[in-house]
Amino acid sequence: MPSSEIPGVTSFAFSRLLTPEPGTDSISLTREGHLLVNVAGETMTRTDALLLCSENLEIRPLNRRMQGRAVPDVFRRLASLEGEGYLIISREDERFYPLRLERDLCFFVERTIWALDASLMWDVGMLPGSRGGANITLIRVAGEGMVALRVSGELVAIKVSPERPHRVHHDGFVGWVGNVVPSAERGSPFLRCEGEGAVFVALPEGPARPVEDARSGPIAVPSPAVPAVPPKVPTSRAVPPPKVPPKAGKPPQAKAKPQASKKKG
Template structure:
């Protein structure tokens, strides 16, 4: 005998989104979407917005370079103020949420999705790319969380003084530690040296098991 169907009220209560119960300012829903809780101020993109409480104010965010505000609007991130939340769709990609815990890190700007307002940050480019297809960077440090989204599998590659690595420039997501990436003038690669870990993304294998495109 099949169990009796739930009432619509019971069904709604059973699948209700309750962001107030989540202590973290940034987290992922069971489906992999990004949940951003705003209590005061936070910085986030609004691409793929699914749900947003109306008691939030969005204002442009000025870019910072070398610790100073510059007269240029951050095209991707905006400042949200108020007390509420929003949910951003993964759009077929994967969100990752990390707590910096005082670490200094760098992220390629298009992959960065949200940051706690208390983090110290500024922008720049990967050395050697300013003239030819610049790779924009966001440097973040301090205590707080940030979220980024990648289209494939995220992998960390160890870099050591005696073991520099070379990666495809369009796979770089970011790095942590004393890593120094530089554009390779001989091809579409970045040479990374120093001490730390580089974050890159690998393409996913196709569902039918055929060879994956590059």
């Protein structure tokens, strides 16, 4: 690289500043995909995988909310950050997805939520049928504001309608928006999603795993059909009788030739 293209230390530093500028959204991403949480008043976020933060922030624990009411249990997933500052959370081996709610009603699996605007209403519940099995805890989020999800792989959505319900493996199930009714079935790793709306699914990265059926576990992939070969049937043919060897000690006798009779003179 020519020396003229090498930046100076000061110019490089100011061109790579992470400090949020005025007007920056409360939740955004860095160039490398890490989560940047800009606190201007109050924001709820997780603090594990924290890379850096400004010191002018006050952190206090949150109480869980169930059915719209606060309960004494401490909500260990999220903490409340108050003040004016920012923090950056590592994406690690996963991906962050900032989303904006516009008077939407959404449900997300608790472990996927990493940040939440304080303007949003939220509470905690359990996915129907999962208690005692997969134990899938959900967070219901409603109103206007931003939320940040972190999932392993690509976040996609599938449309669910009354005519076309879907089954989704609970490892990739992230949540839904709309009037979707998911339910867990005992003994099955799949969730049945019916109703009307969209279901969020994380498509995993890395080596493929065996496909599993919703009822009977792994799907057996049949081997290619091999045409049956009929057995060979020997054709019938005459079999000559075996030759009998002569008895020992008695040489075979030559047959006497008949003599011609002499005519009388």
